[in-house]
Amino acid sequence: xxxxxxxxxxxxxxxxxxxxxxxxxxxxxxxxxxxxxxxxxxxxxxxxxxxxxxxxxxxxxxxxxxxxxxxxxxxxxxxxxxxxxxxxxxxxxxxxxxxxxxxxxxxxxxxxxxxxxxxxxxxxxxxxxxxxxxxxxxxxxxxxxxxxxxxxxxxxxxxxxxxxxxxxxxxxxxxxxxxxxxxxxxxxxxxxxx
Numbered sequence: 001x002x003x004x005x006x007x008x009x010x011x012x013x014x015x016x017x018x019x020x021x022x023x024x025x026x027x028x029x030x031x032x033x034x035x036x037x038x039x040x041x042x043x044x045x046x047x048x049x050x051x052x053x054x055x056x057x058x059x060x061x062x063x064x065x066x067x068x069x070x071x072x073x074x075x076x077x078x079x080x081x082x083x084x085x086x087x088x089x090x091x092x093x094x095x096x097x098x099x100x101x102x103x104x105x106x107x108x109x110x111x112x113x114x115x116x117x118x119x120x121x122x123x124x125x126x127x128x129x130x131x132x133x134x135x136x137x138x139x140x141x142x143x144x145x146x147x148x149x150x151x152x153x154x155x156x157x158x159x160x161x162x163x164x165x166x167x168x169x170x171x172x173x174x175x176x177x178x179x180x181x182x183x184x185x186x187x188x189x190x191x192x193x194x
Contacts, residue, residue: 041081043192045169047153050139052102057092060111062124067109069098069126071182074154074174077119078142078189085119086191089144093123095137100129115144127156127183135161135168140189147191154187 064071078089094110096102103109109128113121128136138154155162157173174185 041190043081043190044150044152045171046151047167047169047172049141049151050153052094052104053139053141054094054104054107054110057094057110057112058107059113061113061122063093063109063111064124064126066103067097067126069128072125072127072185073122073179073182074125074138074185074187075120075122076186076188078115078121078144078191079119080147080191080193085115085117086144086147087115087117087119089115089119089121089142089147089189089191091115091121091189092141092143093125094139095125096128096131098126098129100131102131130161133161133164135159135165137168142189142191144191146194148194150189150191152189154185156185 074093078086078091080086090112091114092112094102097109109125111123113123115121125138128138130136136156136159140150140152140154142150142152153167153172155165155168155170155173157176162168162170162173172187174187176183176185178184
């Protein structure tokens with residue numbers, strides 16, 4: 001960058017100068033797909049859980065009674081590198097509300113599902129707001145029998161803040177589609193072997 005050395009502080013300062021950018025999608029912009037399952041192939045990337053993980057979330061699939069906002073149907077599969085479904089994986093999801101605030105006292109916008117025999121999971125929730133200088137994201141922790149725990153974050157493709165978020169990774173962007181009632185999002189998690 002023309003001899004400039006960028007560190008986290010400079011990136012945060014630059015991002016704070018940006019106006020609050022609306023969530024946008026470009027049809028021409030395609031997210032890097034979920035890693036393909038193949039022997040020796042990549043597994044889903046890990047990321048920090050952030051400061052707001054709360055253990056013992058309730059078993060629930062629908063977060064919408066707890067918050068107002070644009071509806072998101074998030075679904076996918078938990079699989080291994082050989083494309084085999086992983087049954088019984090606990091998929092723990094938490095995120096900010098539409099204003100970018102986290103509930104640190106209770107379990108609004110927090111919960112988990114257990115993948116079925118086909119490895120499927122599904123949540124109905126809302127689109128989170130930008131959190132400070134961070135772009136919109138979901139936090140996810142997966143625990144599957146006999147496998148190392150995976151903690152990561154999921155991102156919305158096309159959000160202009162993705163470019164200035166110091167944690168964002170394009171290979172963790174969900175595949176999304178507009179629907180009459182909001183957004184349909186999909187992400188398949190590929191877990192490592194023991």
